[in-house]
Amino acid sequence: MEDYKVSVIVAAYNIQDYIVKCLESIANQTYKNLEVIVVDDGSSDNTGKLADEFAKNDNRFIVIHKANGGVSSARNRGIDVASGDFIGFVDGDDTIENDMYEMLVNNAIKYKADISHCGYKVIENNKETFFYNTKQIIIQDRKKGLLDLFEGTLIEPSLCNKIFRKNIVGNIRLDESIKINEDLYFNVLLFNKSNISIFEDNTKYNYIKRYNSASNSNKNNIKRITDPRKIYKLIIEIFKDDVDILPYAQRMDLGRNINIYNLLILERDNVFLQLKNEVRDYIKLNYKNIKDNKLINKKIKYMMFGILYLPHIYTLIYKFYFNKKYMN
Structure with missing residues (x-):
């Protein structure tokens, strides 16, 4: 062997x-x-x-x-x-x-x-x-x-x-x-x-x-946001014509961008604020492509709705959730 x-x-x-x-x-x-x-x-x-x-x-x-x-x-x-x-x-x-x-x-x-x-x-x-x-x-x-x-x-x-x-x-x-x-x-x-x-x-x-x-360094905080987003876009591009794989790639892309948005809520630097707005704009831009995706569950849909239409309320809710779960 x-x-x-x-x-x-x-x-x-x-x-x-x-x-x-x-x-x-x-x-x-x-x-x-x-x-x-x-x-x-x-x-x-x-x-x-x-x-x-x-x-x-x-x-x-x-x-x-x-x-x-x-x-x-x-x-x-x-x-x-x-x-x-x-x-x-x-x-x-x-x-x-x-x-x-x-x-x-x-x-x-x-x-x-x-x-x-x-x-x-x-x-x-x-x-x-x-x-x-x-x-x-x-x-x-x-x-x-x-x-x-x-x-x-x-x-x-x-x-x-x-x-x-x-x-x-x-x-x-x-x-x-x-x-x-x-x-x-x-x-x-x-x-x-x-x-x-x-x-x-x-x-x-x-x-x-x-x-x-x-892998645990804080030197590349910006790249920890920008690199994954670049990767997800590349993956979407690979499978854009693959009807079997694309819905799953879209679900991953949306879920990861929502996670990134949540992380950016906790940042105060102006650079991260700009990135947060970019992520929100990206989710909004792709909303038409993913709104009928049956793989996206209700929780993700509610979070997406909050980010797009109730961003200030969403921010308050997420900060409260984060503080209760991780800061107590």
Whole structure:
């Protein structure tokens, strides 16, 4: 069963306290036919040096040093040189269970799947939260895979708990201009090409939550609003002529824009006020396209109505709700 090589791409930036543990978890996989491409994305600490030292003792490991360009840039560099039958991703400050790739490859072969993925758990202050560890196996055709991604309640839109057949990745690369939700968009592009994907809800990927990590940084607050909105628009554009997928994409787009509007209610900076008005105008502009969408439930419709026609009352109600739920 180890006839299939998995290229594991590890993006690493200034994580000297975590990188060795991450690489050890990959090296100790029960599935041995791996090519591990560690991309040191211009680290200013000892991350690159530690990766080099680790690679000296395991010829499956390759280390690439490049100027800092962000996680998408690092992953794209890894994809460019990957030679495996499958491509997977691990963030350099996370770890994986020792049988993750064995399970993912076995499932991909058994079900003739283009994408094989699994559950994960979040580790924060030594506390483990499972998502979701139900042990169920779900076979997804193209439509179901996409809809599960849009729904986001079971299938995680990360890249790191998945392997992709190299032939469906092809020339697709991550958009390096997008810093937030870039995983979701890349997944949508690949699931859209996938005939079959297989999901086994065993929690094999360990996401280590760090408050000083790039994903938890407050430096790009504006991009945390603008990037997701850009992604949702791109997704709508992809499926604008697909009558099976478009209503689900529209529901996701509306729901996420309402969530963004709610977040912006709590901001006081004038820049965020302008963004809030832009989001409201976008919802209004698209109202005709979504008002007859039978997938949009009453709660969302009421929220949309409040945002469009009773914005001041809606703002007061949401602030009251937020303070009662999170500030007490």
